Amino acid sequence: MCGIAGLFHCGTPKPVDPARVSRMCDALFHRGPDGSGIWTGQGVGLGHRRLAIIDLEGSPQPMHAHDGNAVIVFNGEIYNFRELRRELEGHGAKFRTDGDTEVILAAWQRWGPDCLEKLHGMFAFAIYDLNRKELFLARDRLGVKPLFMAHLSDGSLAFASELKGLLAHPLLRREIDPLAVEDYMTWGYVPDHRSILKGVEKLPAGHFRLLRHGETPAPPRQWWDVDFSQRKSSKTSDLSAELLFRMREGVTSRMDADVALGAFLSGGVDSSSVVALMAESSRDPVTTCSIGFDVAALDETGYAEKVAARFGTDHHSRIVDPDDFQHIDALAGMFDEPFADASALPTWRVCQLAREHVTVALSGDGADEAFAGYRRQVFHAREEQLRSVLPSALRKPLFGGLGAIWPKADWAPRPLRAKSTFLSLAQDGAEGYARSLSVIPPELRFALYGDDLKRELGGYRAEAPLIRMMRDAPARSGLDRAQYADLKFWLPGDILTKVDRTSMAVSLEAREPLLDHRLIEFGAQLPHRARVRGTQGKWLIKHTMERYLPEDILYRPKQGFVTPISDWFRGPLASEARVICSAGGLADTGWFDERALAKLADDHISGKSDHGRILWQLLMLGKSIKRLGIGL
Structure with missing residues (x-):
């Protein structure tokens, strides 16, 4: 795993200052502490920070092709590079190294942009072709690895693995x-x-993106998409057998490394499944890592220990304080952009623990999106059934009216928290799912916004791109469209961003075997009953893994990392909540209504309402803006 950065002059190919590329790479030191390199040519500069995983001594970057006519910087791993190398050797390609980077170069020279279809893995890379005088930028299918870009005033395009690289x-x-x-x-x-x-x-x-000197920069072009419009009609036993084959394929392909390798183990279905399949294919004990909390309601270490004992892993666990708020500034620095998924804190903690023992860790991310494992997806499927029998002319006034008068009872038992469900049912499927996926609904957001921000938005609502994505999705049902949105919108924006930044902050490579694109494509073709049965999501995975995992691992309620942010804002962070919501804080930006923010903080601190999630978003927004050098 690595960090990349570079500059490319889209117009006249002016000289590139190597020092500027070097500063951009230095900002990415955490992504690659094992080495660095800079290469510049007329109108182009490429930089690299290396975290050595495969071919530890023989694959420095930037790397030139065997014939010297192309140069690459690459962040990621190509899991099928050995098979691809043999294919390219059959076409006459020559190799000097034993790693995957040189294989990408040879694939580019053989197939051009079509080489991407050949690559199985996670990647973001830049290739400069000296013959064609063009820059080729590419990102993997699911967006595991990031790539930021910006057009600068001198006519150049700057790119980097993280925003902090551009900020340099x-x-x-x-x-x-x-x-x-x-x-x-x-x-x-x-x-x-x-x-x-x-x-x-x-x-x-x-x-x-394919960019040439002297030409108007071409926009990004899509080279892969997931298709939910087809259905498999096989028997359950055949589907289960194929699923197990695809899961094994994803896991074993990601166990190739020249450094210590392990896995995150939460004790949930997905990470436990990955560990089970790793143990099955490994002669040595699998190294597993988990964290727990000293609050029983938040702690899952017992389940993780049960799985670790079952498969004889070399297990490491650590109890951390759920009151980890003293690390908020460090967290904001990892993400550059504001990022308010509070589970980033415990994710960072388990990455720290893993890095003490391994350099590569496999995770269970991706199965919920691909196989309908989220509760919201199961609810959406049931709501879509109701929409199919109740015409819009009846649903909108009935459920819209109920939603308008129903209290927002966050404190009540779940069955009584019906306001969001009513409001969702009053809308079509895409609008309803956008509401369920959003953290703050539009009516509450716009009550917080100031006149300046409302004017600058010009009627724009953040739900619109997601709704459009769902309506245009290659899909046959509402559940298909919800999963498509989760894979294309939520997964790269939230989950993969969280794992990339928190793992790279400690120079740990995280790999996601359940995001193998062949497994994702298989999941998209499953019939509904193989995904959701009754209230049970991710049905086929649970059914298939019954031969490996006990019932209390497979069928217990989904938990995930929990951070007690609401309690923080009534205790040690109460003063921060008041500052960020008052004059001198976010209110001074003109984006928010100062009185509305003050009331939000007061109502939460007093216990009148639970606005912990919103206050966390506001706090992280303020800290991120300050780190960007835009003072509050």
């Missing part, structure tokens, strides 16, 4: 995009179609 360039404009503020307040992160700074872009997952 003196010509980067630091102006907040108000549309990104609306996006962030809606989702708790800035999705891939936007950046917190105007003029900064993210190369979307499954896309590439």
Whole structure:
């Protein structure tokens, strides 16, 4: 795993200052502490920070092709590089190293952009072709590895693995995009179609860019998508057998490393399944890591220890204090953009523990999105059944009216918290799912916004791109569309961003075997009953893994990492909540209504309402803006 950065002059190919590329790479030191390199040519500069995983001594970057006609910087891993290497050798390719980087170069020279279809793995890379005088930027199918880009005032395109790499360039404009503020307040992160700074872009997952000197920069082009419009009609036993084959394929392909390798183990279905399949294919005990909390309701270490004992792993666990708020500033620094998924704190903690024992760790991320494991997906499938029998003319007035008068009872038992469900049912499927996925609904967001921000938004609502994505999805049902949105919007924007930044902050490579694209494509073709049965999501995975895992691991309620942010804002962070919501804080930006913010903080601190999640978003927004050098 590595960090990459570079500069490319889209117009006249001016000289590139190596010192500027070097500063951009230095900002990414944490991504690659094992080595660095810079290469510059006329109108182009490429930089690299290396975390050595495969071919530890023989694959320095930037790397030149065997014939010297192309140069690459690469972040990621290609899991099928040995098979691909043999294929390319059959076409006459010559290799000097034993790693995957040189294979990408040879694949580019053989197939051009079509080489991407051949690559199985996680990656973001830049290739400069000296013959064609063009730059090729590419990102993997699901967006496991990030790539930020910005057009600068000198006519160059700057790119880097993280925003902090671009921030190291003196010509980067630091102006907040108000549309990104609306996006962030809606989702708790800035999705891939936007950046917190105007003029900064993210190369979307499954896309590439091809740029030539002297030509207008071409927009990104999509090279992969997941298709939910087809259905498999096989028997359950056949589907289960194919699923197990695909899961084994994903796990074993990601166990190739020349450094110590292990796995995160939470005791949930997905991480336990990965560990079970690792143990099955390994002669030595698998190294596993988990963290727990000294609050029984938050602690899952007992389940993790049960799985570890079952498969004889070399297990490491640590109890951490759920009151970890003293690390908020460090957390904000990892993400650059505002990021309010509070589970980032415990994710960082388990990455720290893992890095004490291994350099590579496998995770269970991706199965919920691909196989309908989220509760919201199961609810959406049931809501879609109701929408199919109740016409819109009846649903909108009935459920819209109920939603308007129903109290927002966060404190009540779950069955009595019906307000969101009623409001969702009053809308079509895409609008309803966007509401369920959002952290703050539009009526509450706009009550917090000041006149300046409302004017700058010009009627824009953050839900619109997601709704459009769902309506245009290659899908046959509402459940398909919800999963498509989770894979294309939520996964790269939240989950993969969280894991990439927290793991790279400690120089740990995280690999996601359940995001093998062949497994994802298989899951997209499953019939509904193989995904959801009754209230049980991810049905086929649980059914298939019964031969490996006990019932209390497979069928207990999903928990996940929990951070007690509501309690923090009634205790040690109460003063921070008041500061960020008052004059001198976010109120001074003109984005928010000062009285509305003050009331939000007061109502939460007094216990009148639970606004902990919103206060956390506001706090992380304020800290991120300060770190970007835009004072509050």
